[in-house]
Amino acid sequence: MSLLSPSLEAFWAVVQKGTVLEAAKMIDLTQTGVTQRIRSLEKQLGVTLFTRSRKGMRLTEEGESLLRYVQAARDLEGETLLNIGGKQTPTIKEVCISGPSSLMRSRVIPKASAVMKKYPQLRVRFDISDDNSVIGKLKSGFAQLGTLPANQVGRELDFKILSPERYYFFGPVSWKKRTLSDIAEKEAIVDFDPQATITLDLLKKSKINKMQKQRHYANNIDALCSLLATGVGYSALSEEIARPYVKAGTLAPLSSTHFMDHSIALAWYPRAEMPPYFKSLVEALTKKT
Numbered sequence: 001m002s003l004l005s006p007s008l009e010a011f012w013a014v015v016q017k018g019t020v021l022e023a024a025k026m027i028d029l030t031q032t033g034v035t036q037r038i039r040s041l042e043k044q045l046g047v048t049l050f051t052r053s054r055k056g057m058r059l060t061e062e063g064e065s066l067l068r069y070v071q072a073a074r075d076l077e078g079e080t081l082l083n084i085g086g087k088q089t090p091t092i093k094e095v096c097i098s099g100p101s102s103l104m105r106s107r108v109i110p111k112a113s114a115v116m117k118k119y120p121q122l123r124v125r126f127d128i129s130d131d132n133s134v135i136g137k138l139k140s141g142f143a144q145l146g147t148l149p150a151n152q153v154g155r156e157l158d159f160k161i162l163s164p165e166r167y168y169f170f171g172p173v174s175w176k177k178r179t180l181s182d183i184a185e186k187e188a189i190v191d192f193d194p195q196a197t198i199t200l201d202l203l204k205k206s207k208i209n210k211m212q213k214q215r216h217y218a219n220n221i222d223a224l225c226s227l228l229a230t231g232v233g234y235s236a237l238s239e240e241i242a243r244p245y246v247k248a249g250t251l252a253p254l255s256s257t258h259f260m261d262h263s264i265a266l267a268w269y270p271r272a273e274m275p276p277y278f279k280s281l282v283e284a285l286t287k288k289t
Helices: 006-017 020-026 031-045 061-085 101-118 134-140 180-186 198-205 221-230 239-248 276-286
Strands: 050-053 056-059 093-099 122-128 145-149 158-161 165-171 188-191 215-217 233-238 259-262 264-268
Touching: 006 020, 006 031, 006 056, 006 061, 020 031, 056 061, 061 134, 093 101, 093 134, 093 276, 101 122, 101 145, 101 221, 101 233, 101 239, 101 276, 134 145, 134 264, 145 276, 165 180, 165 198, 165 239, 188 198, 188 221, 198 233, 198 259, 221 233, 221 239, 233 239, 264 276
Parallel strands: 093 122, 093 145, 188 215, 188 233
Antiparallel strands: 050 056, 145 264, 158 264, 165 233, 165 259
Protein backbone atom coordinates (compact mmCIF):
# COMPACT_ATOMS: atom_id res chain seq x y z
CA MET A 1 0.00 0.00 0.00
CA SER A 2 1.17 3.51 -0.82
CA LEU A 3 -0.11 6.77 0.63
CA LEU A 4 1.05 8.66 -2.45
CA SER A 5 -1.54 9.79 -4.98
CA PRO A 6 -1.72 7.75 -8.22
CA SER A 7 -0.04 10.61 -10.10
CA LEU A 8 2.85 10.76 -7.63
CA GLU A 9 3.17 6.96 -7.77
CA ALA A 10 3.57 7.24 -11.56
CA PHE A 11 6.07 10.07 -11.13
CA TRP A 12 8.12 7.99 -8.66
CA ALA A 13 8.06 4.97 -10.97
CA VAL A 14 9.36 6.99 -13.93
CA VAL A 15 12.16 8.43 -11.79
CA GLN A 16 13.14 4.96 -10.60
CA LYS A 17 13.03 3.26 -13.99
CA GLY A 18 13.99 6.09 -16.35
CA THR A 19 11.41 5.24 -19.02
CA VAL A 20 7.62 5.19 -19.23
CA LEU A 21 7.69 1.58 -20.46
CA GLU A 22 9.57 0.27 -17.44
CA ALA A 23 7.57 2.51 -15.08
CA ALA A 24 4.34 1.02 -16.45
CA LYS A 25 5.61 -2.48 -15.67
CA MET A 26 6.60 -1.40 -12.16
CA ILE A 27 3.11 -0.15 -11.20
CA ASP A 28 1.14 -2.54 -13.42
CA LEU A 29 -0.30 0.15 -15.66
CA THR A 30 -0.29 0.82 -19.40
CA GLN A 31 2.23 3.26 -20.89
CA THR A 32 -0.69 5.50 -21.84
CA GLY A 33 -1.90 5.43 -18.25
CA VAL A 34 1.51 6.47 -16.89
CA THR A 35 1.81 9.26 -19.47
CA GLN A 36 -1.66 10.55 -18.64
CA ARG A 37 -0.88 10.65 -14.93
CA ILE A 38 2.38 12.52 -15.49
CA ARG A 39 0.66 15.04 -17.78
CA SER A 40 -2.15 15.51 -15.27
CA LEU A 41 0.41 16.15 -12.51
CA GLU A 42 2.30 18.64 -14.69
CA LYS A 43 -0.97 20.43 -15.48
CA GLN A 44 -1.94 20.63 -11.81
CA LEU A 45 1.46 22.02 -10.84
CA GLY A 46 1.83 24.23 -13.90
CA VAL A 47 5.36 22.98 -14.61
CA THR A 48 7.24 20.50 -16.77
CA LEU A 49 8.62 17.64 -14.66
CA PHE A 50 10.58 15.71 -17.29
CA THR A 51 12.42 16.34 -20.52
CA ARG A 52 11.88 13.49 -22.93
CA SER A 53 14.58 12.06 -25.18
CA ARG A 54 15.64 8.81 -26.83
CA LYS A 55 17.69 8.01 -23.73
CA GLY A 56 14.68 8.26 -21.44
CA MET A 57 13.12 10.75 -19.05
CA ARG A 58 15.30 13.35 -17.31
CA LEU A 59 14.07 15.47 -14.42
CA THR A 60 13.82 19.22 -14.80
CA GLU A 61 14.69 21.50 -11.86
CA GLU A 62 11.02 21.48 -10.90
CA GLY A 63 11.02 17.70 -11.16
CA GLU A 64 14.05 17.50 -8.86
CA SER A 65 12.21 19.60 -6.26
CA LEU A 66 9.15 17.36 -6.45
CA LEU A 67 11.35 14.29 -6.15
CA ARG A 68 12.73 15.50 -2.82
CA TYR A 69 9.16 15.92 -1.56
CA VAL A 70 8.25 12.40 -2.68
CA GLN A 71 11.36 10.96 -1.04
CA ALA A 72 10.50 12.69 2.25
CA ALA A 73 6.92 11.39 2.03
CA ARG A 74 8.15 7.84 1.43
CA ASP A 75 10.46 8.13 4.43
CA LEU A 76 7.46 8.75 6.68
CA GLU A 77 5.11 6.34 4.92
CA GLY A 78 6.40 3.14 6.50
CA GLU A 79 6.20 4.44 10.07
CA THR A 80 2.73 5.90 9.45
CA LEU A 81 1.36 2.63 8.10
CA LEU A 82 2.94 0.76 11.00
CA ASN A 83 1.36 3.07 13.56
CA ILE A 84 -2.15 3.22 12.11
CA GLY A 85 -2.46 -0.30 10.75
CA GLY A 86 -0.48 -2.45 13.15
CA LYS A 87 1.74 -3.66 10.34
CA GLN A 88 4.50 -5.75 11.89
CA THR A 89 7.03 -5.93 9.05
CA PRO A 90 9.04 -2.70 8.55
CA THR A 91 9.18 -1.50 4.97
CA ILE A 92 12.51 -1.58 3.13
CA LYS A 93 14.26 1.78 2.99
CA GLU A 94 16.80 2.60 0.30
CA VAL A 95 19.63 5.14 0.50
CA CYS A 96 22.30 5.93 -2.07
CA ILE A 97 25.58 7.42 -0.83
CA SER A 98 27.79 8.93 -3.51
CA GLY A 99 31.44 9.91 -3.15
CA PRO A 100 35.02 9.39 -4.31
CA SER A 101 36.62 5.97 -4.00
CA SER A 102 39.19 7.21 -1.47
CA LEU A 103 36.52 8.26 1.04
CA MET A 104 34.18 5.37 0.27
CA ARG A 105 36.82 2.78 1.05
CA SER A 106 38.49 4.43 4.03
CA ARG A 107 35.52 5.99 5.83
CA VAL A 108 32.04 5.72 4.36
CA ILE A 109 31.66 1.95 3.92
CA PRO A 110 33.19 0.98 7.30
CA LYS A 111 31.10 3.53 9.20
CA ALA A 112 27.86 2.89 7.30
CA SER A 113 28.18 -0.87 7.86
CA ALA A 114 27.45 -0.46 11.57
CA VAL A 115 24.25 1.47 10.79
CA MET A 116 23.18 -1.18 8.27
CA LYS A 117 23.43 -3.83 10.99
CA LYS A 118 21.35 -1.65 13.33
CA TYR A 119 18.59 -1.22 10.73
CA PRO A 120 18.02 -4.57 8.94
CA GLN A 121 15.38 -2.97 6.69
CA LEU A 122 17.92 -0.49 5.31
CA ARG A 123 19.39 -1.07 1.86
CA VAL A 124 22.39 1.08 0.91
CA ARG A 125 23.86 1.70 -2.52
CA PHE A 126 27.47 2.90 -2.44
CA ASP A 127 28.05 4.89 -5.62
CA ILE A 128 31.72 5.50 -6.48
CA SER A 129 31.98 8.92 -8.15
CA ASP A 130 35.51 10.09 -8.87
CA ASP A 131 34.39 12.50 -11.60
CA ASN A 132 32.98 15.45 -9.61
CA SER A 133 29.41 14.33 -10.31
CA VAL A 134 28.28 14.00 -6.67
CA ILE A 135 26.51 17.37 -6.56
CA GLY A 136 24.55 16.50 -9.70
CA LYS A 137 23.52 13.15 -8.25
CA LEU A 138 22.23 14.84 -5.11
CA LYS A 139 20.24 17.35 -7.19
CA SER A 140 18.71 14.65 -9.39
CA GLY A 141 17.71 12.51 -6.42
CA PHE A 142 19.93 9.62 -7.51
CA ALA A 143 21.90 9.99 -4.25
CA GLN A 144 20.55 11.05 -0.87
CA LEU A 145 23.95 11.56 0.79
CA GLY A 146 27.20 12.67 -0.80
CA THR A 147 30.79 13.36 0.19
CA LEU A 148 32.31 16.16 -1.87
CA PRO A 149 34.75 19.07 -1.68
CA ALA A 150 33.49 21.60 0.86
CA ASN A 151 33.65 24.41 -1.70
CA GLN A 152 31.11 22.61 -3.91
CA VAL A 153 28.35 22.61 -1.29
CA GLY A 154 25.52 24.93 -2.37
CA ARG A 155 23.27 27.01 -0.13
CA GLU A 156 20.32 24.70 -0.75
CA LEU A 157 22.10 21.76 0.93
CA ASP A 158 22.48 20.76 4.55
CA PHE A 159 26.00 19.61 5.33
CA LYS A 160 28.63 18.84 7.93
CA ILE A 161 32.34 19.37 7.48
CA LEU A 162 34.37 16.16 7.85
CA SER A 163 37.95 15.70 8.95
CA PRO A 164 40.08 16.73 5.95
CA GLU A 165 41.94 14.27 3.75
CA ARG A 166 45.69 14.78 4.02
CA TYR A 167 47.63 14.16 0.80
CA TYR A 168 51.33 13.25 0.50
CA PHE A 169 53.50 12.19 -2.43
CA PHE A 170 53.83 8.41 -2.82
CA GLY A 171 55.92 6.23 -5.10
CA PRO A 172 57.78 2.89 -5.17
CA VAL A 173 59.80 1.91 -2.10
CA SER A 174 63.01 2.05 -4.16
CA TRP A 175 62.63 5.85 -4.47
CA LYS A 176 62.61 6.58 -0.73
CA LYS A 177 66.12 8.08 -0.69
CA ARG A 178 65.62 10.31 -3.74
CA THR A 179 64.78 13.99 -3.37
CA LEU A 180 61.34 15.13 -4.35
CA SER A 181 62.74 17.69 -6.80
CA ASP A 182 64.75 14.96 -8.56
CA ILE A 183 61.69 12.71 -8.82
CA ALA A 184 59.47 15.52 -10.14
CA GLU A 185 62.01 16.50 -12.77
CA LYS A 186 62.75 12.99 -14.05
CA GLU A 187 59.63 10.90 -13.43
CA ALA A 188 56.05 10.99 -14.71
CA ILE A 189 52.97 11.71 -12.65
CA VAL A 190 50.32 9.00 -12.36
CA ASP A 191 46.83 10.49 -11.97
CA PHE A 192 43.24 9.31 -11.94
CA ASP A 193 42.26 11.22 -15.09
CA PRO A 194 43.21 14.40 -17.02
CA GLN A 195 40.93 16.49 -14.77
CA ALA A 196 42.70 15.42 -11.55
CA THR A 197 44.63 18.35 -10.05
CA ILE A 198 45.67 17.31 -6.53
CA THR A 199 49.18 16.11 -7.52
CA LEU A 200 49.78 19.29 -9.53
CA ASP A 201 48.35 21.43 -6.72
CA LEU A 202 50.65 19.80 -4.18
CA LEU A 203 53.67 20.30 -6.45
CA LYS A 204 52.74 23.97 -6.74
CA LYS A 205 52.27 24.27 -2.97
CA SER A 206 55.68 22.60 -2.51
CA LYS A 207 57.19 25.22 -4.88
CA ILE A 208 58.48 22.56 -7.27
CA ASN A 209 58.44 24.05 -10.76
CA LYS A 210 60.53 21.60 -12.80
CA MET A 211 58.43 18.56 -13.57
CA GLN A 212 57.42 16.16 -16.32
CA LYS A 213 54.37 17.57 -18.14
CA GLN A 214 53.00 14.27 -19.45
CA ARG A 215 51.02 12.04 -17.11
CA HIS A 216 49.92 8.41 -16.94
CA TYR A 217 46.28 7.74 -16.01
CA ALA A 218 44.43 4.95 -14.21
CA ASN A 219 40.82 5.59 -13.16
CA ASN A 220 40.87 3.00 -10.40
CA ILE A 221 42.68 3.36 -7.09
CA ASP A 222 44.04 -0.20 -7.02
CA ALA A 223 45.30 0.08 -10.59
CA LEU A 224 46.86 3.47 -9.89
CA CYS A 225 48.69 2.18 -6.80
CA SER A 226 49.86 -0.88 -8.73
CA LEU A 227 51.38 1.40 -11.35
CA LEU A 228 53.16 3.41 -8.67
CA ALA A 229 54.57 0.23 -7.16
CA THR A 230 56.14 -0.75 -10.50
CA GLY A 231 58.08 2.51 -10.63
CA VAL A 232 56.45 4.16 -13.64
CA GLY A 233 55.71 7.34 -11.71
CA TYR A 234 54.53 9.04 -8.52
CA SER A 235 51.28 10.58 -7.29
CA ALA A 236 49.65 12.51 -4.45
CA LEU A 237 47.43 10.14 -2.45
CA SER A 238 45.48 10.55 0.75
CA GLU A 239 47.28 8.90 3.64
CA GLU A 240 44.13 6.86 4.33
CA ILE A 241 44.20 5.28 0.88
CA ALA A 242 47.98 4.79 0.85
CA ARG A 243 48.20 3.30 4.35
CA PRO A 244 47.54 -0.39 3.45
CA TYR A 245 49.98 -0.22 0.51
CA VAL A 246 52.66 1.34 2.70
CA LYS A 247 52.02 -1.32 5.35
CA ALA A 248 52.34 -4.04 2.70
CA GLY A 249 55.66 -2.57 1.58
CA THR A 250 54.60 -1.77 -1.99
CA LEU A 251 54.49 2.03 -1.68
CA ALA A 252 56.44 4.60 0.31
CA PRO A 253 55.91 8.28 1.18
CA LEU A 254 58.37 10.40 -0.78
CA SER A 255 58.36 13.35 1.62
CA SER A 256 57.07 13.86 5.16
CA THR A 257 57.20 17.67 4.97
CA HIS A 258 55.20 18.25 1.78
CA PHE A 259 51.48 17.66 2.24
CA MET A 260 48.11 19.27 1.57
CA ASP A 261 44.80 19.06 3.42
CA HIS A 262 41.68 18.64 1.28
CA SER A 263 38.51 20.01 2.91
CA ILE A 264 35.46 17.75 2.43
CA ALA A 265 31.83 17.68 3.55
CA LEU A 266 28.92 15.28 3.86
CA ALA A 267 25.89 16.89 2.19
CA TRP A 268 22.19 16.16 1.75
CA TYR A 269 19.01 18.00 0.90
CA PRO A 270 17.09 19.33 3.94
CA ARG A 271 14.34 17.14 5.34
CA ALA A 272 11.46 18.41 7.48
CA GLU A 273 11.81 15.31 9.65
CA MET A 274 14.94 13.17 9.41
CA PRO A 275 14.09 9.43 9.69
CA PRO A 276 16.02 7.57 12.43
CA TYR A 277 18.05 5.47 9.99
CA PHE A 278 19.02 8.57 7.98
CA LYS A 279 19.98 10.46 11.14
CA SER A 280 22.08 7.49 12.24
CA LEU A 281 23.91 7.46 8.91
CA VAL A 282 24.69 11.18 9.15
CA GLU A 283 25.92 10.82 12.73
CA ALA A 284 28.06 7.78 11.91
CA LEU A 285 29.63 9.30 8.80
CA THR A 286 30.47 12.59 10.55
CA LYS A 287 31.72 11.10 13.80
CA LYS A 288 35.33 12.02 14.52
CA THR A 289 37.65 9.04 14.86
